[in-house]
Amino acid sequence: GENVEQHPSTLSVQEGDSAVIKCTYSDSASNYFPWYKQELGKRPQLIIDIRSNVGEKKDQRIAVTLNKTAKHFSLHITETQPEDSAVYFCAASEHSGGGADGLTFGKGTHLIIQP
Amino acid sequence: GAVVSQHPSRVICKSGTSVKIECRSLDFQATTMFWYRQFPKQSLMLMATSNEGSKATYEQGVEKDKFLINHASLTLSTLTVTSAHPEDSSFYICSAQRQEAPQPQHFGDGTRLSIL
Numbered sequence: 001g002e003n004v005e006q007h008p009s010t011l012s013v014q015e016g017d018s019a020v021i022k023c024t025y026s027d028s029a030s031n032y033f034p035w036y037k038q039e040l041g042k043r044p045q046l047i048i049d050i051r052s053n054v055g056e057k058k059d060q061r062i063a064v065t066l067n068k069t070a071k072h073f074s075l076h077i078t079e080t081q082p083e084d085s086a087v088y089f090c091a092a093s094e095h096s097g098g099g100a101d102g103l104t105f106g107k108g109t110h111l112i113i114q115p
Numbered sequence: 116g117a118v119v120s121q122h123p124s125r126v127i128c129k130s131g132t133s134v135k136i137e138c139r140s141l142d143f144q145a146t147t148m149f150w151y152r153q154f155p156k157q158s159l160m161l162m163a164t165s166n167e168g169s170k171a172t173y174e175q176g177v178e179k180d181k182f183l184i185n186h187a188s189l190t191l192s193t194l195t196v197t198s199a200h201p202e203d204s205s206f207y208i209c210s211a212q213r214q215e216a217p218q219p220q221h222f223g224d225g226t227r228l229s230i231l
Binding site for chain 2 (some may be wrong): 103
C-alpha cells in the first residue's frame with residue numbers, strides 16, 4: 001500500500017517569513033495529492049490540492065509543487081500570519097475512472113508562527 | 116455545497132457499550148464514504164471504505180466485527196463500535212465522495228469517543 005512521509009514534524013517561523021513542508025510517497029499509482037489544515041479538535045480543511053498531470057499550483061499565499069519522478073510534493077506558504085498556525089497534513093490517493101481510494105496521510109507538521 | 120454532517124460530535128460511555136456514529140452527505144449523493152480514526156496528536160488513519168449497497172472494505176489491522184459499517188443509502192453511512200473499550204477512545208472522522216467528482220473528499224466534523 002501507499003506510504004507517505006512528511007517533514008518536519010514541527011516548524012516554527014517568524015511572522016511574515018515563508019514556510020515549506022515536504023512529503024514523499026511510495027506508490028507510483030497515486031495521482032492526487034491534497035494538503036489539509038487542522039485546528040485542534042476540528043475537521044481537516046482542504047487548503048490546496050494537485051493532480052499528477054500538473055507540476056505546480058498556486059492559490060494566493062499557498063502553493064504546492066509536485067515532482068512525480070522523485071515522488072515528492074511540497075507545500076509553500078508565503079507571508080505567514082498568526083492564523084496560519086495549525087497542524088498541516090499532506091495526503092495521497094489514487095483516482096481512477098471508477099472513483100478514488102481513501103487518503104493516506106502523512107504524520108503532520110505542527111506549524112507555529114512566531115509574532 | 117458538499118456538506119457532510121457527522122453525529123454525534125461527542126460520546127462518553129462505559130466500557131462494553133456499543134456506539135453508533137452517523138455520517139450524512141446533506142446536499143449530494145455519495146456512493147463512497149470513508150472512515151478515519153485519529154489518536155491525539157497523530158495523523159488520520161483510514162479504517163475502511165464504505166460503498167453504498169455492498170460490504171465495506173477494511174484496511175489491514177482493522178477488525179470488521181469490531182467496527183461495523185453500514186452504507187444503506189447514497190447519503191448515509193454508519194459506523195458502530197461494538198463492545199467499546201478504553202483503547203477504542205479516539206476521534207473518528209468520516210468523509211464522503213461525490214459520485215461525479217471523487218476528489219476532493221468532504222469531511223464531517225468528527226466524533227470524539229471516550230470510553231470510561
